[in-house]
Amino acid sequence: MNSLILFGASEGGLFDFDATLPLMAVQVVLLTFILNSLFFKPVGKAVEEREGYVSTSRADAKKKLAQAQKFEEDLRAQLKEARQASQKVITEAEQDSDKLYKEALALATSEANASREKARREIDSQREQALNQLKADSEKLGELIVERLLAAK
Amino acid sequence: MGSLSLLLPFAELEVGQHLYWQIGNLRLHGQVFLTSWIVIGALLTLVVIGTKKMERDPRGVQNLLEFLWDYIRDLARTQIGEKAYRDWMPFIGTLFLFIFVSNWGGALVPWRLIHLPSGELGAPTADINTTVALALLVSLSYFYAGLSRKGLRYFEYYVHPTPIMLPFKIVEDFTKPLSLSFRLFGNILADELVVAVLVFLVPLVLPVPVMFLGLFTSAIQALIFATLAAYYIGEAVEEHH
Numbered sequence: 260m261n262s263l264i265l266f267g268a269s270e271g272g273l274f275d276f277d278a279t280l281p282l283m284a285v286q287v288v289l290l291t292f293i294l295n296s297l298f299f300k301p302v303g304k305a306v307e308e309r310e311g312y313v314s315t316s317r318a319d320a321k322k323k324l325a326q327a328q329k330f331e332e333d334l335r336a337q338l339k340e341a342r343q344a345s346q347k348v349i350t351e352a353e354q355d356s357d358k359l360y361k362e363a364l365a366l367a368t369s370e371a372n373a374s375r376e377k378a379r380r381e382i383d384s385q386r387e388q389a390l391n392q393l394k395a396d397s398e399k400l401g402e403l404i405v406e407r408l409l410a411a412k
Numbered sequence: 413m414g415s416l417s418l419l420l421p422f423a424e425l426e427v428g429q430h431l432y433w434q435i436g437n438l439r440l441h442g443q444v445f446l447t448s449w450i451v452i453g454a455l456l457t458l459v460v461i462g463t464k465k466m467e468r469d470p471r472g473v474q475n476l477l478e479f480l481w482d483y484i485r486d487l488a489r490t491q492i493g494e495k496a497y498r499d500w501m502p503f504i505g506t507l508f509l510f511i512f513v514s515n516w517g518g519a520l521v522p523w524r525l526i527h528l529p530s531g532e533l534g535a536p537t538a539d540i541n542t543t544v545a546l547a548l549l550v551s552l553s554y555f556y557a558g559l560s561r562k563g564l565r566y567f568e569y570y571v572h573p574t575p576i577m578l579p580f581k582i583v584e585d586f587t588k589p590l591s592l593s594f595r596l597f598g599n600i601l602a603d604e605l606v607v608a609v610l611v612f613l614v615p616l617v618l619p620v621p622v623m624f625l626g627l628f629t630s631a632i633q634a635l636i637f638a639t640l641a642a643y644y645i646g647e648a649v650e651e652h653h
Contacts, residue, residue, distance in 0.1 A: 272428045273601070278438035279541035283448065284549055287510060290452055294509070295502035298459040302481040303501075305466045305474075312468065 427605065429531040441539055443528060448536040451513045484508060484638075491642035496561060496649045500642065503553055507546060508638035511537055515600055515630030519607075519623065535630075538600040540593065547593035550641040551585070558648030572652050588644060592637060599633045 431442035462473035470478055484505035488497040492504075518535020526533055536542045558566035570581040603626040610619040 274540055275428070275430060275441070276541060276544070277440065278435075279441040279444055279539065280545045280548075282438075282440065283444070283536075283542050284545035286445075286448065286452070287506065287546060287549060290455075290510060291503050291506040293456065294459065294506050297456065297463060298477065299481065299484075299502045299505060301463045301466060302474075302477050303485075305468070305470075306478055306481060309468055 431528050431531040441531075441541060443531045443533050444536045444539045444542060447517065447523070447533050448514070448542070451510065451517050451536060454517070455509055455513055480509070481505075487635075487638060488642050491639060492646040492649065496557065496645075500553070500557065500645050503549075504638050504642045504645075507550070507641055508634055511546070511596065511637050512631060512634035514542075515634055516627065518600065518604060519626045519630055534604055535600050537596055537633075538604050540597050543593040543597040544589070546596070546637070547589035550592060550644060551589045553641070554644040554648040557645045561649045562651075566648065568652065569648065588640075592640060596633050596637055599629055603629055 430444075431446075433440040433442040433445075458473065459477065462477035466474060485497070485501060487508070488501040488504045491497075492500055514535045514537045518538060523533035537546075555566075558569065562568075570578050607619055607622055607626055610622055
């Protein structure tokens with residue numbers, strides 16, 4: 260016992276080949292098939308399913324993000340349009356009111372001018388009348404004075 | 413050959429002793445089969461527990477199994493190539509797991525506590541029969557891989573890139589299994605012997621770093637064996653233009 264037998268021993272030794280070799284090979288081949296069906300296939304399926312799930316959900320998320328960005332752009336464009344439209348409405352309204360104001364102002368000015376003119380003419384005619392009256396009255400008075408002087412003589 | 417007991421009179425070390433089983437006229441190394449069944453049992457238990465309830469969000473042992481699967485897939489994919497790695501992944505993975513668990517089992521489990529009538533329990537990979545069996549399986553697989561993928565065009569590999577390579581490539585077919593089996597056998601046996609001798613010489617503290625080194629070597633040897641097996645298969649299925 261207790262001996263290190265390397266070669267040439269009829270019994271034992273480090274290089275003692277026997278039926279262990281083919282049976283071990285058969286055992287490992289069987290283990291390969293068993294592990295294939297119990298380990299490699301199910302785990303591979305699980306891992307690949309997860310990889311598929313991750314890549315499809317990532318693609319989905321990307322698609323959704325693109326959609327959201329498109330919506331945002333659309334909304335921005337709409338907002339811009341709406342702003343422009345409202346700006347236009349405001350300027351138009353301003354222009355309109357300006358125009359109306361100017362028209363009203365012109366009308367009022369012309370009316371005022373007309374009434375002033377009319378009043379001036381009335382005053383002129385009344386003054387004329389009054390002057391004529393005064394003239395006639397003073398003539399009448401002058402004649403009366405002359406008659407009275409002639410009569411007193 | 414020399415006797416270890418001469419060198420170490422106080423050591424009781426059994427090397428090259430086997431527990432023989434006789435089945436018909438076949439002689440088997442019983443201790444190798446006993447430990448290999450324990451190794452296979454441990455592997456199958458782990459696998460069955462881990463795949464019992466597969467979920468999309470992995471939990472518990474499933475994480476470990478998926479990590480192993482991923483590791484083996486990367487190994488097979490980088491060595492064999494994108495096209496053929498799927499067919500050979502179970503074989504490469506089985507080699508890796510079997511050798512790895514055998515080596516670590518041999519290094520970590522205190523087999524010495526179990527007494528056998530003859531020989532002693534240890535890593536199945538410390539027996540030359542196991543490593544030669546594995547290496548021959550690798551040889552058969554790369555021949556099969558090359559022939560099934562490329563038919564007789566597989567033999568173009570022997571004259572690629574020039575016919576001068578022919579004798580070297582033929583010699584390679586013999587050296588590949590030889591180097592594979594002896595590398596694994598030598599490393600694991602040497603590691604077991606070094607640890608055993610050190611334990612006998614200095615039973616305290618000193619063997620511990622060597623044991624850690626042994627664990628490291630064991631893992632590396634499993635990786636080397638699986639990587640080389642995958643590389644040989646990859647070489648056989650590779651298309652030259």
